[in-house]
Amino acid sequence: MIDNNIKYILVTGATGQLGFDIVSELIKRGHHVMGVGSADLDITDDEAVFNFFNAFKFSHVIHTAAYTKVDKAEEEKDLNYEINVHGTENIVSGCYKYGIPMTYFSTDYVFGGEGDKPFKEDDPINPLCEYANAKYQGEELVKKLKDYFIIRISWVYGKNGKNFVKTMLELSKTKTELKIVADQIGSPSYTIDIAKETVDMIESKKYGIYHMTNEGFVSWADFAREIFRKTGKKVNVIDTTTEDYGALALRPKNSRLDKTKLYNAGFDRMPTWNDALDRYLKEIGEI
Numbered sequence: 252m253i254d255n256n257i258k259y260i261l262v263t264g265a266t267g268q269l270g271f272d273i274v275s276e277l278i279k280r281g282h283h284v285m286g287v288g289s290a291d292l293d294i295t296d297d298e299a300v301f302n303f304f305n306a307f308k309f310s311h312v313i314h315t316a317a318y319t320k321v322d323k324a325e326e327e328k329d330l331n332y333e334i335n336v337h338g339t340e341n342i343v344s345g346c347y348k349y350g351i352p353m354t355y356f357s358t359d360y361v362f363g364g365e366g367d368k369p370f371k372e373d374d375p376i377n378p379l380c381e382y383a384n385a386k387y388q389g390e391e392l393v394k395k396l397k398d399y400f401i402i403r404i405s406w407v408y409g410k411n412g413k414n415f416v417k418t419m420l421e422l423s424k425t426k427t428e429l430k431i432v433a434d435q436i437g438s439p440s441y442t443i444d445i446a447k448e449t450v451d452m453i454e455s456k457k458y459g460i461y462h463m464t465n466e467g468f469v470s471w472a473d474f475a476r477e478i479f480r481k482t483g484k485k486v487n488v489i490d491t492t493t494e495d496y497g498a499l500a501l502r503p504k505n506s507r508l509d510k511t512k513l514y515n516a517g518f519d520r521m522p523t524w525n526d527a528l529d530r531y532l533k534e535i536g537e538i
């Protein structure tokens with residue numbers, strides 16, 4: 252039941268991995284929340300978004316909705332831009348009109364992956380694929396607002412959606428050997444941890460651009476090995492290269508994100524990716 256005297260925190264993408272856990276975290280902390288999926292509000296529908304912002308009062312908008320199929324975006328270019336750029340533009344317009352602070356989630360893929368040093372927030376961006384390019388254009392739109400968080404996250408997995416961990420567990424039912432990319436290094440990140448840190452940030456009002464991931468770095472191949480080791484699956488992981496794997500979308504080899512800014516701002520150090528993986532596998536009943 253919506254109460255028009257209350258200002259809600261709007262969460263788009265509430266049916267997705269991250270949005271789902273952010274809604275839960277907000278509710279746990281006693282915030283008034285309105286979580287929407289695409290059936291409730293299609294962010295690409297200008298009139299629907301306009302009417303939505305006119306109808307309800309929001310204290311903050313957390314925009315997690317996105318087109319997230321990184322490889323498919325190379326083929327479905329228009330849909331990728333329609334959702335990730337035009338859809339974001341609609342959300343920004345609503346926030347702009349009513350002076351609402353906004354949180355936008357972006358990605359490690361906005362960087363080109365040069366070298367092996369973790370990327371800082373203001374390092375030059377160089378998106379290598381359509382998805383990353385659209386997500387970066389979204390960042391630029393959000394910067395029009397007075398108060399915003401742009402949070403770059405990486406290699407996300409959560410209970411409510413598709414992700415690398417679930418794909419590996421699914422493949423382990425039929426495969427005894429898998430070739431996995433070993434030359435892309437980054438930080439797998441658990442939506443439960445991102446959700447907690449995000450709500451801390453929103454409550455702090457320390458607006459800006461931040462990098463946020465679980466601690467530590469690992470390759471996809473070693474991450475897969477750890478998933479199989481923890482769950483006792485007998486799958487032999489063979490290292491392969493980005494080039495040999497030949498995914499449709501090019502991804503950065505160095506996906507390391509520097510989180511000094513996050514920690515210097517007083518936010519909690521995130522748990523390690525390995526600790527997060529343990530908790531996730533427990534959450535989905537795999538260990």
Ligand SMILES: NC(=O)c1ccc[n+]([C@@H]2O[C@H](COP(=O)([O-])OP(=O)(O)OC[C@H]3O[C@@H](n4cnc5c(N)ncnc54)[C@H](OP(=O)(O)O)[C@@H]3O)[C@@H](O)[C@H]2O)c1
Nearest residue numbers: 264266267268269288289293294316317319356358407412
């Ligand atoms: N997944 C990753 O590895 C990763 C890495 C870095 C950054 N990110 C960013 O983190 C955010 C959350 O990602 P995620 O993995 O949680 O996403 P996800 O699980 O794929 O969920 C995507 C969400 O977007 C919604 N959506 C898609 N099209 C929409 C439309 N036209 N109108 C309204 N809603 C729409 C979906 O709604 P329905 O299901 O109701 O259709 C769903 O709730 C995204 O901004 C993503 O770009 C993700």
